Each structure stands twice: as C-alpha cells, then as structure tokens.
Amino acid sequence: xxxxxxxxxxxxxxxxxxxxxxxxxxxxxxxxxxxxxxxxxxxxxxxxxxxxxxxxxxxxxxxxxxxxxxxxxxxxxxxxxxxxxxxxxxxxxxxxxxxxxxxxxxxxxxxxxxxxxxxxxxxxxxxxxxxxxxxxxxxxxxxxxxxxxxxxxxxxxxxxxxxxxxxxxxxxxxxxxxxxxxxxxxxxxxxxxxxxxxxxxxxxxxxxxxxxxxxxxxxxxxxxxxxxxxxxxxxxxxxxxxxxxxxxxxxxxxxxxxxxxxxxxxxxxxxxxxxxxxxxxxxxxxxxxx
Numbered sequence: 537x538x539x540x541x542x543x544x545x546x547x548x549x550x551x552x553x554x555x556x557x558x559x560x561x562x563x564x565x566x567x568x569x570x571x572x573x574x575x576x577x578x579x580x581x582x583x584x585x586x587x588x589x590x591x592x593x594x595x596x597x598x599x600x601x602x603x604x605x606x607x608x609x610x611x612x613x614x615x616x617x618x619x620x621x622x623x624x625x626x627x628x629x630x631x632x633x634x635x636x637x638x639x640x641x642x643x644x645x646x647x648x649x650x651x652x653x654x655x656x657x658x659x660x661x662x663x664x665x666x667x668x669x670x671x672x673x674x675x676x677x678x679x680x681x682x683x684x685x686x687x688x689x690x691x692x693x694x695x696x697x698x699x700x701x702x703x704x705x706x707x708x709x710x711x712x713x714x715x716x717x718x719x720x721x722x723x724x725x726x727x728x729x730x731x732x733x734x735x736x737x738x739x740x741x742x743x744x745x746x747x748x749x750x751x752x753x754x755x756x757x758x759x760x761x762x763x764x765x766x767x768x769x770x771x772x773x774x775x776x777x778x779x780x781x782x783x784x785x786x787x788x789x790x791x792x793x794x795x796x797x798x799x800x801x802x803x804x805x806x807x808x809x810x811x812x813x814x815x816x817x818x819x820x821x822x823x824x825x826x
Contacts, residue, residue, distance in 0.1 A: 569804045576600075576797035585801060590765040590776075592785065592795040600798040602805065604765040608682065608775030609806075612757060615686035615771050616693060616750045621743055623690070624697030625732070628739075631698070632705040633727050644702070651695035659759035662688040667760055676772055680762035683771040688756045693746035700745060704738020705731060737821050744817045751810060754779040778806045 576582070580600060587601020627647075631640055666687060667679030674683070708731050716726040732739070754777075762774025763784065782799050789795045 566804075566807065569800055569807060572800035573797055573804050575792075576794070576801045580794055585798075585805075588767050590781070592789075592798060598794060600794070600801075602778070602798075602802055604767045605776060605778045605781050605802060606805070607767050607769060608761070608765070609751065609777045609779075609809075611682045611769055611771055611775060612685050612689060612761065612777055613747065613750050615683065616689035617743070617747055619687065619690035620693040620697055620746055620750070624694045624742070624746065625701050625739060627694070627698045628701035628705055628742075629727055629732060632702050633723075633731060644699075647695045647698055650691070651699070655692065655753060655755045656759075658688055658692060659756040662756060662760040674772060678762060678774065680760055680774055681772055682761055682768075682775045685757040685761040685775075685777075686771060688760060689750045689753055692753060692756065693749050696749055697742045697746040700742035701735070701739045704735040704742065707738070708734045740817055740821055744814060747813060748810060751806070751813075752779060754783045758783060778802050 576585070580598070584600055586603055587599060588603050589599040589601045590604050591599040631643060635643065662684055663680075667684050669679070670676065670681065670684045670687075671679030712730050712734055713726055716730045717723070721729070757777050758780035761776065761780065763776045763780060764774035765776045765781070766773065768775060782803055785795070786799055789799060
C-alpha cells in the first residue's frame with residue numbers, strides 16, 4: 537500500500553514539476569524580451585512605438601511605428617480565421633458524426649499529413665500557384681497580398697482546428713445524442729444544437745491553438761504578403777506582419793542599436809497580444825461553464 541502512495545506522490549510531483557517548468561520558461565522568455573527592449577523606452581521613446589510609419593533604416597530619421605505591422609498581422613489573422621474556423625469545425629463535425637469509418641481512415645490521416653507539411657513548402661505553393669490565381673481572380677496589380685497569406689495560413693490552421701475539434705466532439709457522451717434523438721430531434725439538429733455545444737470548450741481550445749499557429753507563422757507570410765509595411769485594413773493590399781518583420785530584419789541589425797531594441801519591442805507586443813487572446817478564450821470558457 538505504501539508503494540502505491542509513493543508512486544502516486546511521484547507522479548504528482550512530476551506533473552507539478554512539468555507545470556512549474558512551463559511557467560518558468562514563459563517567465564524567462566518575457567524577461568529576456570523585456571531586458572532587450574528596455575533601451576527603447578529611453579531612446580527613441582515609447583511614444584514613437586505606435587506611429588504609422590516603420591522605417592528603421594533612413595538617412596534622415598529612423599521611424600519605428602509598429603501600427604502598420606499590427607494592422608498587417610490583424611488583417612491576415614482575421615481573414616485566415618474567418619476561413620479556417622468554419623471549415624475546421626464543420627469538417628470535424630462531419631468526420632466525427634457523419635462520415636463512415638472508411639472515410640475517416642482516409643480523411644483524418646490526410647489532414648494530419650497536411651499539418652506536417654513545412655511552412656516553407658506551403659509558402660512556395662502560395663508564391664508560384666496561389667498568388668497568380670489571386671491576382672487574376674480579383675484583378676490586382678500583384679498577388680502578393682494579405683489575402684494570399686490568409687489563405688495559406690488558413691490551410692495551415694485547418695488541420696489543427698479540425699483534429700482537436702474532432703476529438704472534442706467525439707468525447708461528448710453518447711447519452712446526450714441518444715436523449716436528443718429519443719425526443720424526436722433530427723440527426724442534423726442533434727449535431728448542431730446538442731453535440732457541438734457540449735464540445736464547445738474543446739472547440740474553443742482548438743480555435744485558440746489554430747489562431748496561435750496563424751499569428752506565429754513567419755516563413756509563409758513573409759514569402760507571399762508582399763512585405764510592405766503599410767497601414768491598411770484591406771486584404772487586397774500588400775502587408776507586413778510582426779513575425780515577418782522580426783525574421784527579415786533581425787539577422788542584419790546591429791547589436792544593441794535602436795533598431796535592435798525596436799524588434800524586441802515588436803516581439804514583446806506580439807507576446808502580450810497572444811496572452812490577451814488566451815485570456816479572452818479562458819474567460820469565454822468560464823462563462824460557458826457557469
């Protein structure tokens with residue numbers, strides 16, 4: 537009996553250690569970003585951070601306004617999630633409740649395979665295939681736009697949303713479905729009014745993970761969005777995201793310069809934006825439980 541409690545305590549301490557390590561790593565990341573970004577507060581000053589022009593290399597005046605980067609990130613994320621969320625949730629509902637077993641054996645591995653494709657390969661696909669299609673379809677001057685990047689990011693987020701939502705829907709107790717059907721509800725009504733709402737906490741978690749994938753993606757958006765740091769909310773314009781800016785400029789920036797601190801400040805703002813999304817998701821789940 538004592539050996540059982542010893543094993544139980546060991547597992548408990550291992551789980552506590554894993555959770556504490558995760559929190560500790562996140563704190564270290566925040567401290568590291570903050571340490572490198574602190575010089576920006578004194579020069580050029582935090583008041584210059586939310587300007588409308590990002591021009592870190594200039595003979596006259598270097599400008600570090602990140603509003604164009606934020607707008608590009610927001611546009612790409614919103615359009616991508618507008619495509620990915622309905623597609624992923626509907627696909628998960630179909631796989632979980634409607635598809636035959638043979639269909640599941642084909643479709644689910646296919647979606648998991650899509651999730652494993654490197655982002656640079658998806659970026660090449662967008663650059664060579666998708667961008668010319670978007671250009672011709674919408675009559676744009678260039679296919680390298682926020683819309684092209686959003687479509688690619690949606691393709692990358694759909695497998696995550698669909699796989700986790702499928703697991704959440706499948707884990708809903710069968711008694712819920714049987715009770716609804718026994719009351720005379722149709723299979724379609726039961727699926728969307730009983731099963732999916734019961735699986736909503738898992739679906740929200742899937743959406744948050746998919747959104748995290750979209751916001752954090754770098755290579756694909758850097759290849760197909762045009763990399764124009766312009767303040768716009770139109771998906772048909774070329775944009776530059778925050779992640780693409782850090783990836784494109786960090787390798788050439790002088791260590792300790794204002795530009796260097798500005799890039800870390802961009803990373804810090806992006807981190808807090810992600811934290812904000814997670815908090816919103818948790819607040820929503822708490823309301824659903826209450």
